[in-house]
Amino acid sequence: MFRRALKNILRKELLDKCQSDQKIFARTILTSQRTFYKPNLADSENDIFVYSPLPSINYPDISIDQYVWNDFNKWTSKTAVVDGVTERAITYGQLRDRCRALAIRLQSVFHLNHNDTIAVCLPNSIEFPIVALAGLEAGFIVTTVNPIYTADEISRQLNDSGAKVIFGLASMSNVLRQAVAMTKKPIRVVYCKETESEALPVDGVNFNDLISTEGIDLGSLKTFDIDADDVAMLPYSSGTTGLSKGVKLSHKNIVSNSMQINSDTGKGCLTYPAIGTHQDVLPCVLPFFHIYGLTCTLLSKLAHGCKLVTLPRFTPDTFLNVLEKHDSSVLYLVPPIIIFMSNCDKLQEKHTKSIKYVMSGAAPIGSLDADRFNLKAPNAKFFQGYGLTEAAPVALMSVLGSNNHASVGFPTPDGEAKIVLVGDTEFRGVGPNVSGELLVRGPQVMKGYHNNEKATNETITADGWLRTGDIGHYDENFEFYITDRLKELIKVKGFQVPPAELEEILRNHPDIADAAVIGIPHPTAGELPRAYVVAKNKKLTEKDVKKFVSKKVAEYKRLEGGVEFVDVIPKNATGKILRRELKDRYKSST
Numbered sequence: 001m002f003r004r005a006l007k008n009i010l011r012k013e014l015l016d017k018c019q020s021d022q023k024i025f026a027r028t029i030l031t032s033q034r035t036f037y038k039p040n041l042a043d044s045e046n047d048i049f050v051y052s053p054l055p056s057i058n059y060p061d062i063s064i065d066q067y068v069w070n071d072f073n074k075w076t077s078k079t080a081v082v083d084g085v086t087e088r089a090i091t092y093g094q095l096r097d098r099c100r101a102l103a104i105r106l107q108s109v110f111h112l113n114h115n116d117t118i119a120v121c122l123p124n125s126i127e128f129p130i131v132a133l134a135g136l137e138a139g140f141i142v143t144t145v146n147p148i149y150t151a152d153e154i155s156r157q158l159n160d161s162g163a164k165v166i167f168g169l170a171s172m173s174n175v176l177r178q179a180v181a182m183t184k185k186p187i188r189v190v191y192c193k194e195t196e197s198e199a200l201p202v203d204g205v206n207f208n209d210l211i212s213t214e215g216i217d218l219g220s221l222k223t224f225d226i227d228a229d230d231v232a233m234l235p236y237s238s239g240t241t242g243l244s245k246g247v248k249l250s251h252k253n254i255v256s257n258s259m260q261i262n263s264d265t266g267k268g269c270l271t272y273p274a275i276g277t278h279q280d281v282l283p284c285v286l287p288f289f290h291i292y293g294l295t296c297t298l299l300s301k302l303a304h305g306c307k308l309v310t311l312p313r314f315t316p317d318t319f320l321n322v323l324e325k326h327d328s329s330v331l332y333l334v335p336p337i338i339i340f341m342s343n344c345d346k347l348q349e350k351h352t353k354s355i356k357y358v359m360s361g362a363a364p365i366g367s368l369d370a371d372r373f374n375l376k377a378p379n380a381k382f383f384q385g386y387g388l389t390e391a392a393p394v395a396l397m398s399v400l401g402s403n404n405h406a407s408v409g410f411p412t413p414d415g416e417a418k419i420v421l422v423g424d425t426e427f428r429g430v431g432p433n434v435s436g437e438l439l440v441r442g443p444q445v446m447k448g449y450h451n452n453e454k455a456t457n458e459t460i461t462a463d464g465w466l467r468t469g470d471i472g473h474y475d476e477n478f479e480f481y482i483t484d485r486l487k488e489l490i491k492v493k494g495f496q497v498p499p500a501e502l503e504e505i506l507r508n509h510p511d512i513a514d515a516a517v518i519g520i521p522h523p524t525a526g527e528l529p530r531a532y533v534v535a536k537n538k539k540l541t542e543k544d545v546k547k548f549v550s551k552k553v554a555e556y557k558r559l560e561g562g563v564e565f566v567d568v569i570p571k572n573a574t575g576k577i578l579r580r581e582l583k584d585r586y587k588s589s590t
Contacts, residue, residue: 046428047418047427047428047429048418048428048429048430048431049416049417049418049429049441050410050411050416050417050418050474050478050480051411051416052410052411052412052413052414052415052416052442053399053410053411053478054263054399054410054412054413055413056413056414057256057259057260057263057413057414059252059255059256059259059443060228060255061227061228061252062228062251062255063136063137063226063228063232063251063255064133064136064232064233064251064254064255064299065099065133065136065137067251067255067258067259067299067303068133068299068302068303069096070303071273071303071305072092072096072305074273074274074275074305075092075273075274075279075305076091076092076093076096077091077092077093078091078092078274078279078305078307079091079092079279079307080092080094080095080129080302080307080308081095081126081129081307081308081309081310082307082308082309082310082326083125083126083309083310084283084284084309084310084311084318084321084322084326085311085312085318088126089126090126092305095129095130095133095302097213097218098130098134098211098213099129099130099133099134099137100134100137100218100221101134101210101211101212101213101216101218102130102131102134102210102211103134103135103137103138103221104138104216104217104218104220104221105210105216106118106134106135106138106140106165106210107138107221107222109205109210110164110165110188112138112140112164112165114139114140114224115139115140115141115230115231116140116141116164117140117141117142117143117161117162117163117164117234118131118135118140118141118142118143118163118164118165118166118167119142119143119144119145119157119158119161119163119165119166119167120132120135120142120143120144120145120166120167120289121145121146121147121149121154121166121167121168121172121176121289122147122167122168122169122192122288122289123147123169123287123312123313124284124285124287124288124293124310124311124312125192125310125312126310127167127192127207128288128298128310129288129298129302129308130211131167132144132288132294132298132299136232136251137221138221138222139222139223139224139226141161141231141232141233141234142232142233142234143157143161143163143233143234143235143236143246144233144234144235144236144288144289144290144294145157145158145166145236145289146287146289146290146554147168147169147172147289148554148555149175149554150175150551150552150553150554151175151176151178151179151182152179152182152552153552153553153554154166154175154176154179155178155179155180155182155183156244157236157244157246158179158180158183158185158187159183159185160246160450160451161234161246161450163187164187164188165187165188165189165190166179166180166187166188166189166190167189167190167192167207168189168190168191168192169191169192169193169194170191170192170193170194170198170199170200170201170204171194171198173189173191173201173203173204176189176204177189177201177203188204188205189201189203189204189205190204190205190206190207190210191204191205191206191207192207193206193207193208226251227251228250228251228252228255229250229251229252229447230250230251231248231249231250231447232249232250232251232253232254233247233249233254233294234246234247234248234249234450235247235249235289235290235291235294235389236389237291237388237389237390237496243498243500243501243504244496244498244501245449245450245452245455246449246450246451246452247291247389247390247446247449247450248446248447248448248449248450249291249392249446249447250446250447252443253392253443253444253445253446253447254295254299254392254444256392256414256442256443256444257295257300257391257392257393257394257412257443257444258295258299258300258303259300259413260394260412260413260414260415260442260444261295261296261300261394261397261412262300262303262304263413270330270356270357270359270383271301271304271306271329271330272304273304273305274304274305274306275305279305279306279307280301280304280306280307280329280330281306281307281309281326281327281328281329281330281354282297282301282306282307282308282309282328282329282330282331282332283309283311283319283322283323283326283328283331284297284298284308284309284310284311285311285314285319285333285337286332286333286334286362290362290494290495291387291389291392291393292332292334292361292362292387292393292494293332295392295393295394296332296359296361296393296394297332306330307326309322309326309328314337316340316344316346319337320344320346320347320351323351323352323355324350324351327354328354328355329354329355329356329357330355330356330357330358330359331355331357331358331359331380332359332361333358333359333360333361334360334361334362334363334493334494335360335362335363335364335365335369335494335526336493336494336524336525336526338358338360338365338369338370338373339365339369339523339524340524341373341376341377342369342372342373342375342376343372344376347376352376352377352379352380353379355377355379355380356379356380356381357380357381357383358373358377358380358381358382358383359383359384359385360382360383360384360385361384361385361386361387361393361394361494362387362491362494363491363493363494363526364408364482365384365405367404367405367406370382370384370405371405381400382405383397383398383409384397384398384405384407384408384409385397385398385408385409386408386409386470386480386482388466388468389446390445390446390459390466390468391440391442391444391445391446391466392444392445392446394412394444395411395412395415395417395440395442395444395466395468396408396409396410396411396412396415396417396440396480397409397410397412398410398479402479404479406481407475407479407480407481408479408480408481408482409479409480410478410479410480411440411442412442412444414442414443415440415441415442415444416440416441416442417438417439417440417441417474417480418430418438418439418465419434419435419436419437419438419439419472419473419474420436420437420439421434421436421437422436422437422471422486424436427439427461427465427467432473432474432475432476432478433473433474433475433476434473435471435472435473435483436471436472436473437467437468437469437470437471437486438468438470438471438472438480438482439461439465439466439467439468440465440466440468441464441465441466445460445464445466446460446466448460468487469485469486469487469489470482470484470485470486470487471483471484471485471486472484488500488579490517490518490519490527490528490529491519491526491527492519492525492526492527492528492529492556492557493524493525493526493556494526495556497519497527497529497556497557499516499517499518499519499529499579501553501557502515502517502529502531502549502553502557502559503515503516503517503577505548505549505552505553506531506533506545506548506549509545509548510536511535511536511537511539511540511544512533512534512535512536512540512545513534513535513536514533514534514568514569515531515532515533515534515569516531516532516569516570516577516579516582517529517530517531517532517559518530518532518561518579518582518583518586519561520561520562520583520586522561525560527561528560528561529557529558529559529560529561530559530561530562530563530564530586531545531549531559531561531562531563531564532563532564532565532566532569532582532585533545533563533564533565533566534565534566534567534568534569535565540565542562542563542565545559545563546558546559546563570582
């Protein structure tokens with residue numbers, strides 16, 4: 001009776017929320033055998049979780065590169081990638097041939113074997129998809145590295161991932177050279193030149209030589225028996241706590257999530273295959289090294305034959321120029337860019353007239369911010385999603401017809417989500433409007449952390465639920481909301497900043513006895529790192545500390561939230577930092 005009543009309520013309310021042209025489909029969903037909400041009787045009658053309201057998908061057992069190239073013959077002559085700054089462009093046919101040429105030479109020139117790892121340390125560019133897809137097609141694991149990392153940060157990831165080759169810009173040669181030297185390993189460096197006249201470092205390999213199709217048999221690639229469950233991508237994430245860890249994402253994880261977000265199953269697919277004269281256009285401002293950009297704007301959209309316009313970094317004028325010049329149809333963004341667009345006086349109808357859909361993710365955005373954006377782009381349908389690297393990344397996504405911008409939506413097709421009370425070691429799901437930790441499950445959930453079984457076991461439950469470390473709830477309509485962060489991770493403009501990493505750096509300063517780092521609110525960045533420091537030398541200044549840290553980390557990890565000197569760092573009996581006390585201290589001071 002309880003389940004039937006809930007289902008009847010949901011049928012009426014969801015149908016009312018759907019647009020008129022979606023009602024028939026929504027009714028089909030609601031009368032299917034899959035229910036939105038029911039007790040998991042196989043485990044416990046007290047364990048409640050929410051199914052996806054969307055129809056199931058048949059996921060093929062194929063590799064990522066096979067998925068991307070599956071239909072490319074339909075759009076071989078269409079533009080695949082355009083450099084948004086230089087306007088340099090390549091077609092899908094050219095992209096395919098260069099990927100194959102590089103894959104062959106990775107095997108023959110570098111003598112790499114199946115499941116060896118290569119690192120991509122590039123900004124958004126034409127070269128990035130060539131390297132990533134070539135590595136996958138050649139049977140390798142690809143780890144993505146933030147190109148603004150310092151030598152310390154790059155070397156740490158190279159060591160942990162075991163990468164044998166790293167691709168980077170020629171202008172990064174000094175940093176890459178230092179990073180490789182710090183690993184004390186014979187890692188080869190391939191340099192990509194940004195201009196033809198740019199000098200090539202003498203210690204590296206020319207990328208252009210490796211992708212040349214002259215004098216090479218494109219059918220000579222050595223193939224391996226690749227299983228869909230094999231590890232394919234190794235992006236790095238801090239997880240719920242601690243230092244960055246390699247996230248083992250299989251071919252199946254990435255393909256499943258790509259199909260989930262590409263699926264036209266009533267939620268409103270954001271892009272459609274490039275058939276005939278149709279071709280969706282996406283400005284790619286989200287970095288490809290980040291899982292949000294990698295899956296949502298690169299791999300899944302190449303599989304649809306979209307035209308991708310790459311931007312190596314976000315600058316207002318360049319971004320606006322791309323919106324206007326390329327008639328952009330779909331935007332995947334983060335809240336800081338959405339807020340910028342909402343407040344930008346230069347943004348006019350000529351920039352937004354072609355935009356059909358906008359997806360916001362990586363960090364929460366308020367409903368007022370979403371509404372302000374819609375005033376600037378009235379023709380665009382606004383979606384919000386929720387994800388994490390460990391879910392490849394999308395786990396929850398709003399559906400077509402919903403104007404509830406405060407919600408992050410429902411589980412993706414074949415996905416499940418539940419809320420468990422904080423501290424419940426049995427991870428039993430609770431009902432609507434009860435706050436707790438969000439757990440998700442589905443075919444996109446990672447295999448585990450690289451070289452870290454302990455962290456894997458702490459993050460994935462015995463029955464496959466992924467602990468997100470985020471606090472939230474769902475309402476009577478089974479829409480989910482994220483309200484707080486259980487985990488200690490700081491998010492700056494959508495980028496992850498693990499406090500433990502900054503604390504380790506601070507404690508290595510000769511004049512610092514102890515330190516703790518928290519995130520403090522910021523209107524556009526979301527959060528900023530703020531340090532609390534116990535000084536050995538009373539002459540130590542905030543400027544000294546900031547300068548010390550800035551030399552060792554990427555710009556977004558810098559202590560822009562300030563430095564405060566304290567007598568002692570608050571900790572519990574086991575030595576764990578009581579960050580809540582520091583957050584309360586900051587609130588009281590402001």
